[in-house]
Amino acid sequence: MSRVGKQRSVPETTSEPRTEPPASEAINADMCFAVNEAAPTIDAATDAAHTEPGPTADDSPPSPSATGVAGRSPAQLTWVRLRRDRTAVVSGIVLAGLLVIALAAPLIEWAYGVGPQEQFQHSLDRFGMPPGYGGGVSGEHWFGLEPGLGRDIFIRMIYGMRTSLLIAFAAATITSAIGVATGVLAGYVGGWVDVLIGWLIDLALALPFLIFALAVVPTVALRFYGPREAVPSGFQVAVLIAIFAVFGWAGTARLVRGQVVSLREREFVDAARASGAGLGHILFRELLPNLWAPILVSFSLAVPAYITAEAALSFLGIGILEPIPDLGRMIERSLGYLQTDPAYVFFPGITIFVVVFAFNLFGDALRDALDPRSSR
Amino acid sequence: MGWFLVKRSLSAVLTLFAVSVLTFLMFFVLPRDPVTGMCPKNCNTERLERVRQELGLSDPKIEQYLGYVKGIFVGRDLGSAQGGHCDAPCLGYSYVNNEPVTDTIARVLPVTLSIVIPAAILWLALGVGLGMVSALRRGTWLDRLAIGFSLTGASLQLYFVGGVLLLVFTYQWGIAPVPHYTPFLDNPIEWAGGLVLPWIALAFLFSAIYARLSRAQMLETLSEDFIRTARAKGMPRSQVYGRHALRAAITPLVTIAGLDIGAALGGTVITETTFGLQGLGRTAVDAVRSGDLPTIMATVLVAAFFIVTANLAVDMLYAAIDPRVRLGS
Numbered sequence: 001m002s003r004v005g006k007q008r009s010v011p012e013t014t015s016e017p018r019t020e021p022p023a024s025e026a027i028n029a030d031m032c033f034a035v036n037e038a039a040p041t042i043d044a045a046t047d048a049a050h051t052e053p054g055p056t057a058d059d060s061p062p063s064p065s066a067t068g069v070a071g072r073s074p075a076q077l078t079w080v081r082l083r084r085d086r087t088a089v090v091s092g093i094v095l096a097g098l099l100v101i102a103l104a105a106p107l108i109e110w111a112y113g114v115g116p117q118e119q120f121q122h123s124l125d126r127f128g129m130p131p132g133y134g135g136g137v138s139g140e141h142w143f144g145l146e147p148g149l150g151r152d153i154f155i156r157m158i159y160g161m162r163t164s165l166l167i168a169f170a171a172a173t174i175t176s177a178i179g180v181a182t183g184v185l186a187g188y189v190g191g192w193v194d195v196l197i198g199w200l201i202d203l204a205l206a207l208p209f210l211i212f213a214l215a216v217v218p219t220v221a222l223r224f225y226g227p228r229e230a231v232p233s234g235f236q237v238a239v240l241i242a243i244f245a246v247f248g249w250a251g252t253a254r255l256v257r258g259q260v261v262s263l264r265e266r267e268f269v270d271a272a273r274a275s276g277a278g279l280g281h282i283l284f285r286e287l288l289p290n291l292w293a294p295i296l297v298s299f300s301l302a303v304p305a306y307i308t309a310e311a312a313l314s315f316l317g318i319g320i321l322e323p324i325p326d327l328g329r330m331i332e333r334s335l336g337y338l339q340t341d342p343a344y345v346f347f348p349g350i351t352i353f354v355v356v357f358a359f360n361l362f363g364d365a366l367r368d369a370l371d372p373r374s375s376r
Numbered sequence: 377m378g379w380f381l382v383k384r385s386l387s388a389v390l391t392l393f394a395v396s397v398l399t400f401l402m403f404f405v406l407p408r409d410p411v412t413g414m415c416p417k418n419c420n421t422e423r424l425e426r427v428r429q430e431l432g433l434s435d436p437k438i439e440q441y442l443g444y445v446k447g448i449f450v451g452r453d454l455g456s457a458q459g460g461h462c463d464a465p466c467l468g469y470s471y472v473n474n475e476p477v478t479d480t481i482a483r484v485l486p487v488t489l490s491i492v493i494p495a496a497i498l499w500l501a502l503g504v505g506l507g508m509v510s511a512l513r514r515g516t517w518l519d520r521l522a523i524g525f526s527l528t529g530a531s532l533q534l535y536f537v538g539g540v541l542l543l544v545f546t547y548q549w550g551i552a553p554v555p556h557y558t559p560f561l562d563n564p565i566e567w568a569g570g571l572v573l574p575w576i577a578l579a580f581l582f583s584a585i586y587a588r589l590s591r592a593q594m595l596e597t598l599s600e601d602f603i604r605t606a607r608a609k610g611m612p613r614s615q616v617y618g619r620h621a622l623r624a625a626i627t628p629l630v631t632i633a634g635l636d637i638g639a640a641l642g643g644t645v646i647t648e649t650t651f652g653l654q655g656l657g658r659t660a661v662d663a664v665r666s667g668d669l670p671t672i673m674a675t676v677l678v679a680a681f682f683i684v685t686a687n688l689a690v691d692m693l694y695a696a697i698d699p700r701v702r703l704g705s
Contacts, residue, residue, distance in 0.1 A: 199387070206391050206687065207398075208642045208679035211660045215672045218664055219402060308533060312646055315535050316661055328535075335539050335650065339547050349536035357531035 081369040088365030094358040102162040109159075114141070114152045116159045116325045121150040127340075135343035143347045147337050153347050159325035161351065167237055168306035171244035176299045178245060179252025180291070184283050186253065187260025197253065204250035210312065213243050217318045233324050240319050244306055252298050259291055293370040300366050304359035311352055327352050380695055388688045395680040400441050403669050427471060430454070444468065444673075467677070468670030472663070477674045480659060485678075487557045488655035490567065491574050491647060492640045498579035500633060503586025504626070510587070511594035512617060522587055529584020538577045538650035545573060555651040574651050578644065582636065589632065593625040600624075631690050638686020642679025 072080070082088045101108065109115055120141070125131050128148050135144035135153070143153040186197035220239050221231050263269065264287075272286045311328030313319035320326040327348045334344040432440055446452055447466035454462050454469055462469070467477035510522035545552040552573050558566040597603065598621055606616045645657030652658075656675055663671035 199390075202387070203391055203394050206680060206683050207395060208639065208676060208683055210645045211642065211657065211676050211679050212399075214645065214660055214664050215399075215676055216402060218667075304531070311533065312535075316645065316649060318664065331533075331535050331539065335535070335542075338539060338543050342543050342547075345536070345539045345543065349533070349539065352533055352536065353531055356533075357528070360527070360531050 078366075078369045082365065085365050085369065087361050088369065091358045091361040091365065094354070095362055098161065098355060098358065099165065101158060102165045105158050105162045109155055112155055114155050116151065116156045117323055118152065119150045120145055120152065124148075124150045129340055135341050135347075137343070144343060146333070147341045147344065153330075153344070156325040156330065157327065157347060157351055160327040160330060160348070161355065163237070163320060163324060163326055164307050164310055164352075164355070167240055167244075167310050168303045171241045171248065171306045171310075172299050172302040174241065174245045175248035175302060176252055176295060178249035179298075180256050180288070180295055182249065183253035183256025184260050184287055184291070187257040188264055188283060188287065189279075194257075197257070201250040201254050201257075204247055207247065209247050209309075210316075213247070213309075213313055214316060214318055216243060217313070231321065233320075236320055236324070240310060240313065244309065248302065248306070252295070252302075255294055255298055256291060259294055260287055263287055263290055297363060297367045297370060300359065300363035304356040304363070307352070307356055307359070381692060384688055384691050388684045392680060392684050395684075396445065396677060397441070399673050399676045399680075400444065403673050467674035470663075470668050470671045472666045472668040473671065477670045480671060481656070481674055481678060484655050484659045486559065487653055488641060488644060488648070488657065490557065490560065490571055491578070491644055491653065491655060492637065494568075494571070495575045495578035495582070496633070496637050496640065498575055499582035499586060502579060503583030504590045504629065506583065506587040507590030507592075508594050508622065508625075511591045511598065514595065522591065526584040526588040526591075529581050530588065532581060532584075534577060534581055534646045535650045537580060538573070538647065541573050541577055542651070555653055557653055557655075571653075574644075574647050574653065577650075578640075578647055586629070586633075590625065590629055593628055594621065597621045597625040627694070630693060634686045634690035634693070635683070638683045638689075639679075641682040641686070 082092070121128075123131070123141075123145060124147070128150075130141075130145040130147060130150075135147075137144045141152050141154065143157065145151065146153060146156075182197050182200075186194045217239055221235070224235070225231050269282060269286055272282050277286070310319055311326075311331070314326045314328030315332045317329070317332065319328065322329070330348040331345060331352075334341075334348065337344050432443065435443075443452060447462060447468065449464065451462055451464045451466050454466075462476055462478070465478055467481065469475075470477050470480060473480055506522050506525070510519040513519050541552075542555075546554055553569055555573050556570040558570055560567045602624075603616060603621055606620050607613075642656065644655065645661060647653075648655045648658035649661060656678065660672065660675035660679075662668075663675060
């Protein structure tokens with residue numbers, strides 16, 4: 001009943017929003033109270049009683065019939081296992097933090113007071129190097145300044161992470177979708193469709209990804225824009241996502257195909273077929289729900305792979321171009337200053353490591369939670 | 377067995393063919409004007425027109441492609457500005473480097489080989505060894521150390537590791553020389569000294585992945601019945617692990633190692649760029665930057681050739697080891 005007490009204790013100040021809601025409990029209480037602002041406290045209390053979801057529901061995602069103890073769905077079981085796994089919790093929190101940072105980049109820029117394109121060349125010494133230790137780290141510029149151009153490293157890293165995560169999530173979503181569709185089709189239909197898709201998968205896996213991407217990106221850009229024209233940022237991002245889609249679907253497709261081949265002969269599929277279900281129904285209503293676990297795992301491990309690939313392409317000078325902030329290109333620039341400004345390489349390098357590490361750990365934990373038999 | 381080999385070889389040839397068509401389309405058909413950037417300095421329209429003529433860009437596309445393929449197998453005659461006749465593995469002529477592309481490839485390929493082969497030996501020995509040991513000593517501090525190592529290594533980036541290695545060993549401590557390539561036959565010690573940092577960087581990252589894989593494989597193998605049988609009949613531990621378990625656990629690793637080495641031979645683009653070594657990958661990057669189409673095309677083809685060949689070699693090796701592969705499907 002602490003919630004009711006809380007509501008009573010904030011009577012007059014509700015007109016101004018609270019700044020630090022510590023947990024979901026507090027948010028709930030706030031919302032209830034906002035609805036019943038004008039009503040007497042008894043109403044508020046009954047309302048709180050309505051929304052009080054019962055003791056077990058805190059451990060499981062909200063569902064309409066989460067009153068009993070028995071009968072947990074696989075998703076709920078996974079959720080419980082994930083919450084018990086310390087690695088999953090820590091890496092999940094780190095990931096959530098990174099996502100918030102990436103999404104809130106403009107807000108951070110506003111609070112920090114420095115933009116990603118602002119140059120502070122007057123703060124550099126006469127060799128164009130940041131003054132002081134650690135590449136010019138100061139209260140004003142948390143991670144120091146870039147040698148030469150004098151841009152702020154901290155805010156460029158925040159924006160770089162935004163670019164990186166946007167591309168990685170988009171690419172992982174698209175490749176998973178294509179991979180699942182083709183994999184299910186090849187595995188279930190079989191015959192020449194399977195042969196064709198299987199061969200396409202082999203082809204996609206045989207192409208030397210980095211070199212091919214290296215060659216394709218500028219060619220595509222040249223197709224739409226002249227050699228002297230600036231390529232818009234949206235186009236750069238779109239080309240990268242498209243390249244990842246072209247190469248990345250094959251892995252998921254092969255995985256899904258294998259699963260479908262083994263599910264195809266099961267009774268429930270026979271039953272669906274016997275009762276006259278169409279191809280679409282069998283593929284997406286019968287088979288797909290059984291494939292969520294491998295798809296989720298491959299998705300969660302694809303995201304860090306694309307973060308890495310995007311950074312690698314930008315490192316090579318073709319993914320994302322100046323002046324858009326990007327982690328890979330930042331490292332590429334920093335290698336030129338290894339001798340004169342050694343701190344520069346560490347900020348983007350460690351950032352990429354932390355992001356990829358957190359994703360990998362979380363992906364592993366998710367796999368364990370989805371399939372407890374695959375113990376590491 | 378024979379039929380399986382024929383089938384796999386045919387599929388490999390088909391894949392290479394598809395890659396070559398794709399690359400050709402990509403570089404000679406897709407761009408607005410393939411010769412843009414082909415002569416970066418002192419280019420007038422007249423010269424560009426001549427380049428276009430010599431490359432035969434006005435011919436039908438299929439004829440251009442067939443000419444290119446013919447050059448690879450039997451050689452072809454190029455214009456006098458491109459050095460006249462071009463012998464059998466002819467990959468065209470680069471206006472940027474002013475030499476036949478085959479010469480460029482022949483010059484840079486040893487660099488990539490010198491990086492990849494010793495690094496691969498290192499990473500296989502280190503990775504598989506570590507994985508096996510940690511599987512046999514499961515749950516000990518050694519195991520935990522190995523897991524930590526493989527988790528960290530799998531999330532690190534080559535360019536970052538390379539940068540840190542350069543910073544520490546070359547610039548701060550001065551132990552390792554600035555990476556450079558000396559032909560092995562000229563001076564083996566110089567050769568090894570110049571390439572030691574790229575070897576370490578590659579071996580570190582790859583052995584992390586292999587340690588993880590081989591640990592999982594070994595644990596799975598150790599839980600199988602034949603191991604228990606071998607132990608039950610009184611076979612010494614070392615023999616069970618060394619002869620039975622290791623052999624069974626290592627087979628899937630052969631596949632992955634073959635593919636990784638094949639891909640790496642096609643150009644360790646990042647390693648070469650980070651350490652400033654002029655191998656296949658670096659050549660591809662330079663060619664892309666200068667718009668040198670014949671060289672780009674050649675590097676893609678060579679890389680694809682390595683991958684497809686490695687694929688084929690692995691499949692054959694596998695079929696030789698494991699009878700289920702050639703009988704099934």
